[in-house]
Amino acid sequence: MTKKTAKKEAGWNLDNSYARLPKSLFTLVHLNPVPSPKLIILNEVLALDLGLGVEILKSKSGIEIFAGNKSPEGAKPLAQAYAGHQFGHFTMLGDGRAMLLGEQITPRGHKYDIQLKGSGRTPYSRGGDGRAALGPMLREYIISEAMNALGIPTTRSLAVVTTGELVYRDEKLPGAILTRVASSHIRVGTFQYAAWWCSLEELRHLADYTIQRHYPDIELGDNRYLTLLQEVVKRQASLIAKWMMVGFIHGVMNTDNMAISGETIDYGPCAFMDTYAPETVFSSIDTRGRYAYINQPPIAMWNLARFAETLLPLLHDNKEEAIKIAEKALSEFPELYRCNWLTGMRGKLGLFNAEEEDETLIEDLLKIMYKYQADYTNTFRSLTLDEPLDSEMFNSPEFTQWQEKWKARLIRQQETSEASKELMKRSNPSVIPRNHRVEEAIEAAVKCEDYSVMNRLLMVLSQPYDYTAEQIEYIRPPEPSDCKYKTYCGT
Ligand code: AMP
Ligand code: MG
Numbered sequence: 001m002t003k004k005t006a007k008k009e010a011g012w013n014l015d016n017s018y019a020r021l022p023k024s025l026f027t028l029v030h031l032n033p034v035p036s037p038k039l040i041i042l043n044e045v046l047a048l049d050l051g052l053g054v055e056i057l058k059s060k061s062g063i064e065i066f067a068g069n070k071s072p073e074g075a076k077p078l079a080q081a082y083a084g085h086q087f088g089h090f091t092m093l094g095d096g097r098a099m100l101l102g103e104q105i106t107p108r109g110h111k112y113d114i115q116l117k118g119s120g121r122t123p124y125s126r127g128g129d130g131r132a133a134l135g136p137m138l139r140e141y142i143i144s145e146a147m148n149a150l151g152i153p154t155t156r157s158l159a160v161v162t163t164g165e166l167v168y169r170d171e172k173l174p175g176a177i178l179t180r181v182a183s184s185h186i187r188v189g190t191f192q193y194a195a196w197w198c199s200l201e202e203l204r205h206l207a208d209y210t211i212q213r214h215y216p217d218i219e220l221g222d223n224r225y226l227t228l229l230q231e232v233v234k235r236q237a238s239l240i241a242k243w244m245m246v247g248f249i250h251g252v253m254n255t256d257n258m259a260i261s262g263e264t265i266d267y268g269p270c271a272f273m274d275t276y277a278p279e280t281v282f283s284s285i286d287t288r289g290r291y292a293y294i295n296q297p298p299i300a301m302w303n304l305a306r307f308a309e310t311l312l313p314l315l316h317d318n319k320e321e322a323i324k325i326a327e328k329a330l331s332e333f334p335e336l337y338r339c340n341w342l343t344g345m346r347g348k349l350g351l352f353n354a355e356e357e358d359e360t361l362i363e364d365l366l367k368i369m370y371k372y373q374a375d376y377t378n379t380f381r382s383l384t385l386d387e388p389l390d391s392e393m394f395n396s397p398e399f400t401q402w403q404e405k406w407k408a409r410l411i412r413q414q415e416t417s418e419a420s421k422e423l424m425k426r427s428n429p430s431v432i433p434r435n436h437r438v439e440e441a442i443e444a445a446v447k448c449e450d451y452s453v454m455n456r457l458l459m460v461l462s463q464p465y466d467y468t469a470e471q472i473e474y475i476r477p478p479e480p481s482d483c484k485y486k487t488y489c490g491t
Pocket of ligand 2: 256257266
């Protein structure tokens with residue numbers, strides 16, 4: 001086979017536009033080879049979308065690429081510089097264990113970052129080993145793919161390989177590398193870095209690049225940075241509302257973990273809520289509940305304020321004027337979020353049109369769910385199927401009363417009850433990646449090299465709105481002993 005055909009079959013078609021940005025924004029890096037890489041999982045559907053040849057990716061040469069042992073054709077590996085507020089404290093960060101290989105241009109002309117996560121030390125590693133353990137990389141794979149299937153903007157996962165090396169956390173664990181695919185890895189923290197350590201021209205360069213890459217409809221002109229801010233505010237308002245609607249808790253909404261593209265990024269101690277409780281926190285390090293479920297909208301706004309601060313010199317020459325402009329743009333967030341949330345929640349209750357009292361109707365249901373510790377997903381699932389659960393909540397007088405109001409509200413709209421049921425099916429997932437199921441899949445993979453549990457879970461999670469018979473065993477909430485679930489940081 002000629003070299004040219006091999007390249008064609010692999011399908012790598014990488015651009016390196018990030019490497020053409022000002023040098024202060026990244027560092028070119030060398031590969032850090034690992035001894036014996038093994039492919040654990042490959043996302044074949046995503047590979048095809050990216051224009052990559054599945055067979056070649058599964059072959060030795062493909063696996064060498066996922067392991068960071070060999071560069072794909074056209075790659076220019078680099079580590080990105082960024083800063084960030086971690087739990088409110090500003091720090092210099094950067095890709096300490098990741099490298100961007102380049103941007104794959106797909107057959108449909110879209111461009112996606114191809115990043116290896118867990119690929120070894122970089123100049124931004126600080127004290128870290130640059131590596132990742134298999135469990136957390138599989139966790140990111142499972143949850144990011146589930147989020148995508150739920151219709152929530154997210155980075156994707158192309159592959160996980162084990163490295164043949166052990167990583168040392170609290171215990172010795174198999175090392176692994178995740179190949180992550182993202183519209184880009186530009187974060188609020190990337191702008192924070194540029195605002196602190198780069199020149200104004202470099203910051204402007206980053207902002208123009210971001211506009212071109214993610215908001216190409218923004219017209220050239222003096223107002224373009226304000227429009228950028230407004231558009232990022234809009235995308236985050238929509239994203240966070242989507243998280244809230246499925247009970248997703250990110251867990252570490254630090255500013256370095258908020259993507260300017262509006263995709264969910266950096267799956268660490270994240271999890272889906274089982275029992276409805278607004279104060280739910282999963283991360284063991286989030287002792288004060290900064291990133292609790294109910295705090296996600298205000299924290300998103302806090303992060304956006306940090307983003308807006310970085311843009312001040314681009315918004316107006318006069319700082320006070322710039323602050324006024326930024327504050328006005330930011331002040332749109334709560335109402336934008338509320339509109340997204342209300343529309344989504346109306347869908348969850350089968351409502352097509354808007355009535356003044358809808359917010360109260362929704363809030364009343366949530367209050368009852370909270371009081372009776374109802375399962376969030378299964379409550380909406382059973383309303384969708386019109387199959388009341390034999391639970392304390394469903395048998396309570398408050399719920400019966402609420403249901404009467406809801407039924408009356410449904411009758412007041414023009415759409416048929418069939419249309420309403422269809423809307424509910426599209427809005428209420430039947431399955432979510434429940435923690436105990438995700439943990440079970442990871443444990444089988446890490447401890448027994450049994451990947452069948454994960455593969456079945458992934459299959460079920462890939463059609464969350466289909467209400468199939470195979471999903472039934474996955475809808476069960478955890479046993480009470482599993483409820484005090486905590487995710488630990490050793491990622
Ligand atoms: P995260 O908690 O994954 O958002 O990471 C926060 C920061 O720590 C980022 O700058 C990461 O690149 C860095 N980091 C996390 N784990 C490691 C590691 N094992 N080695 C080096 N840097 C790391
Ligand atoms: Mg991060």
